[in-house]
Amino acid sequence: MPDRLQATLGLDEPVSRVRLVSPARAKALEKLGIRTVRGLITHFPRRYIDLSARETAASARIGESCTIEGVIHDVKLKRPKPRLTLVEIGVTDSTGVVIVTAFRQPWLAEQLSAGMRVAIAGKIEFNYGFKRMVNPQILPLEGSDAPAHGLVIPVHPAGEKVTPALMRRFVSNALELAEGVLDPMPLELRVKYRLVSRQVAFRAIHFPESLAEAHEARRRLAYEEVLLLELHLMQQGAARSRGHVPTAHEIAGPRMQALDAAIPFTLTDEQQQARLDILGEMAQPHAMSRMLLGDVGTGKTVVAAFAIAAAADTGGQALLLAPTEVLAQQHERSLGKLFDAAGITHAVLTGSTLESERAELLSRLAAGSLDVLIGTHALLEDDVRPSNLTLAVIDEQQRFGVAQRAKLLAKGDAPDALFLTATPIPRTLALALFGNLTLTYLKHRPHDAARRTTRVLAKSERGYAYDAAREALGRGEQVYVVCPLVGKDTQERDAMAGEGAAASREEPDGGAYHPMVAIEDDADLEHDDVAAATREAEMLQGSTFFDWRVELLHGGLPSSEKQQVMQRFHDNETQVLVATTVIEVGVDVPNATVMIVEDADRFGLSQLHQLRGRVGRGEKSAQVFLVSASKQDVALERLRAMETCDDGFELARIDLSLRREGDILGNRQSGASVLKLVNVVRDGGLIEAAHADARELLENDPDLDAADHAALGREVRLLLGATRVGEGG
Ligand code: ADP
Numbered sequence: 001m002p003d004r005l006q007a008t009l010g011l012d013e014p015v016s017r018v019r020l021v022s023p024a025r026a027k028a029l030e031k032l033g034i035r036t037v038r039g040l041i042t043h044f045p046r047r048y049i050d051l052s053a054r055e056t057a058a059s060a061r062i063g064e065s066c067t068i069e070g071v072i073h074d075v076k077l078k079r080p081k082p083r084l085t086l087v088e089i090g091v092t093d094s095t096g097v098v099i100v101t102a103f104r105q106p107w108l109a110e111q112l113s114a115g116m117r118v119a120i121a122g123k124i125e126f127n128y129g130f131k132r133m134v135n136p137q138i139l140p141l142e143g144s145d146a147p148a149h150g151l152v153i154p155v156h157p158a159g160e161k162v163t164p165a166l167m168r169r170f171v172s173n174a175l176e177l178a179e180g181v182l183d184p185m186p187l188e189l190r191v192k193y194r195l196v197s198r199q200v201a202f203r204a205i206h207f208p209e210s211l212a213e214a215h216e217a218r219r220r221l222a223y224e225e226v227l228l229l230e231l232h233l234m235q236q237g238a239a240r241s242r243g244h245v246p247t248a249h250e251i252a253g254p255r256m257q258a259l260d261a262a263i264p265f266t267l268t269d270e271q272q273q274a275r276l277d278i279l280g281e282m283a284q285p286h287a288m289s290r291m292l293l294g295d296v297g298t299g300k301t302v303v304a305a306f307a308i309a310a311a312a313d314t315g316g317q318a319l320l321l322a323p324t325e326v327l328a329q330q331h332e333r334s335l336g337k338l339f340d341a342a343g344i345t346h347a348v349l350t351g352s353t354l355e356s357e358r359a360e361l362l363s364r365l366a367a368g369s370l371d372v373l374i375g376t377h378a379l380l381e382d383d384v385r386p387s388n389l390t391l392a393v394i395d396e397q398q399r400f401g402v403a404q405r406a407k408l409l410a411k412g413d414a415p416d417a418l419f420l421t422a423t424p425i426p427r428t429l430a431l432a433l434f435g436n437l438t439l440t441y442l443k444h445r446p447h448d449a450a451r452r453t454t455r456v457l458a459k460s461e462r463g464y465a466y467d468a469a470r471e472a473l474g475r476g477e478q479v480y481v482v483c484p485l486v487g488k489d490t491q492e493r494d495a496m497a498g499e500g501a502a503a504s505r506e507e508p509d510g511g512a513y514h515p516m517v518a519i520e521d522d523a524d525l526e527h528d529d530v531a532a533a534t535r536e537a538e539m540l541q542g543s544t545f546f547d548w549r550v551e552l553l554h555g556g557l558p559s560s561e562k563q564q565v566m567q568r569f570h571d572n573e574t575q576v577l578v579a580t581t582v583i584e585v586g587v588d589v590p591n592a593t594v595m596i597v598e599d600a601d602r603f604g605l606s607q608l609h610q611l612r613g614r615v616g617r618g619e620k621s622a623q624v625f626l627v628s629a630s631k632q633d634v635a636l637e638r639l640r641a642m643e644t645c646d647d648g649f650e651l652a653r654i655d656l657s658l659r660r661e662g663d664i665l666g667n668r669q670s671g672a673s674v675l676k677l678v679n680v681v682r683d684g685g686l687i688e689a690a691h692a693d694a695r696e697l698l699e700n701d702p703d704l705d706a707a708d709h710a711a712l713g714r715e716v717r718l719l720l721g722a723t724r725v726g727e728g729g
């Protein structure tokens with residue numbers, strides 16, 4: 001037993017304990033993020049070369065992936081463009097020749113030479129009269145780099161100083177140290193899913209006898225990854241209410257009823273259900289963590305208003321956090337009226353609130369005489385101290401980091417938390433990232449969005465969009481023109497994309513490359529972006545829209561000015577709003593019916609979908625024009641999806657943007673970062689299963705301190721140290 005314990009503890013010792021890892025090599029490994037023995041062992045192969053499934057040059061079929069063994073005939077280094085290198089390698093076997101093209105790996109020209117025996121693995125293409133492989137795996141079969149054993153060769157992610165061959169040896173040596181590790185997986189779960197032991201899985205994922213064996217190992221380790229993460233998140237959630245007395249809210253009080261009477265429309269069935277779910281949970285004496293997910297325009301805000309009414313009726317208080325000043329003010333305007341009618345006292349606090357007013361607001365909040373404070377990041381300041389916070393609402397929650405969410409929640413005694421988001425997070429992703437968060441989806445809009453049409457136009461056709469805009473203006477309606485950011489970063493990336501299709505092939509998982517505007521905040525605006533948008537606004541005012549009022553809105557404006565610009569557009573004093581993406585989040589002007597997005601191919605589809613959600617919010621039908629100067633078929637094809645698909649979740653999938661799971665939540669530090677083997681989109685079933693299992697485990701053993709859960713509990717705690725997810729929550 002002590003040996004097993006020692007092996008287990010050994011996992012977290014420095015990587016220099018591994019044979020062959022000198023201090024210099026340890027440094028090189030650290031560059032790859034590998035610091036411990038565990039780091040090496042969880043440095044999983046990206047793929048395998050299966051030498052048992054070999055084809056010959058003659059038998060290899062075009063379009064299929066295979067492995068071919070042969071001898072190098074010649075190696076040529078070429079430079080078709082200043083910033084592009086390619087190495088062309090002829091490989092022959094007794095039946096013919098295959099040409100290998102390797103982009104951006106000039107060093108291959110030195111490592112490989114005529115006469116060497118190699119295996120190449122990749123997809124066969126046919127071009128210029130030859131069978132070819134582009135960027136295949138190339139494995140020398142003789143000399144010091146040749147693999148020692150087996151017919152399935154792992155391909156580990158490697159670096160400049162650590163070749164794949166050296167990495168294989170490091171990993172192999174690390175596995176020796178892990179001989180006999182304890183298996184944290186409870187036996188009943190291993191039996192339930194027929195999972196191999198941890199030790200077997202560690203060895204087999206790196207050095208499998210067959211691909212089937214590698215698959216089994218991966219299945220076991222992927223499940224372990226999610227289970228540990230779920231346990232961790234759930235334990236953390238439970239810790240939030242430990243030692244506190246969460247409020248059981250009054251959900252049928254006078255303000256609730258008055259609010260209900262004040263709403264100028266009937267709630268959709270989904271909104272009613274969402275309200276019921278949320279209030280039902282708020283009535284319980286436990287700390288709610290609920291996310292209300294709904295595409296733009298599905299009417300999330302009014303649902304949140306009912307939650308706020310419950311807090312007020314209970315004698316508690318609510319904070320409503322929004323990511324931008326424009327949005328906070330909009331909430332104050334629209335909800336304010338309803339709150340007044342319902343007898344709920346409210347105020348708004350932002351960075352531009354005058355000091356004297358701020359002081360007064362804060363003292364009312366601290367005295368308990370303010371029911372709800374709406375605001376921006378200004379709410380997070382330390383001196384914002386509600387006397388009895390029982391509900392925290394975060395609008396557009398993906399705009400906030402883990403720490404900010406925690407900070408808001410910490411202003412109360414385990415308050416209920418309601419997160420609103422229009423980001424299309426599938427259920428499994430939400431589970432993976434948030435553990436025991438409950439989810440409510442709004443899938444339909446109160447107004448029929450089918451009356452909003454979307455058209456992709458080439459730059460040369462954009463006159464069509466402007467005609468439509470002028471017609472709408474003639475009917476008394478209003479128009480958005482959206483300009484993307486043209487910051488340096490995008491320009492550079494565009495230049496790279498110009499180097500051709502080869503770039504996308506390099507992506508390890510085959511993801512196609514899209515140049516995309518990264519918009520965290522309009523505060524990231526480059527000077528050039530503002531200049532471009534300014535020019536556009538002036539140009540439009542002077543020509544197309546000379547007889548209407550055009551104004552410019554961008555994130556670089558002082559917030560009071562932003563307010564005024566928005567207010568004038570809202571009041572139809574201005575008819576055309578030229579904007580950067582600052583309007584992306586939640587802005588609501590029902591009279592705006594036309595949106596023209598310039599250089600639309602620079603945006604992600606989800607983002608375009610968010611943008612177009614700004615029109616078609618009222619009774620009138622709306623038109624969206626996506627103008628693109630791109631000549632690349634891929635780019636236009638991608639945009640065309642917008643014409644037929646009106647489902648933000650589906651668009652996100654099409655966009656592949658879900659590959660970057662962490663990013664979707666605007667927060668790379670979120671739980672998903674510990675998932676190495678799991679893809680939250682593909683492995684939905686696995687995540688659902690692990691979620692249910694984790695919940696059951698914790699129901700019976702909340703602290704995981706039963707004897708047969710000791711190893712499991714230890715791993716979960718280690719995860720905490722490694723990720724610090726939601727620290728301080
Ligand atoms: P989002 O979910 O994007 O935050 P909002 O809450 O801003 O959407 O609502 C969009 C618009 O729809 C608002 O003008 C709101 O007043 C209106 N709205 C919400 N629910 C309904 C409903 N049931 N019937 C009619 N209009 C509604």
Ligand code: MG
Binds near residue numbers: 395586
């Ligand atoms: Mg909203």
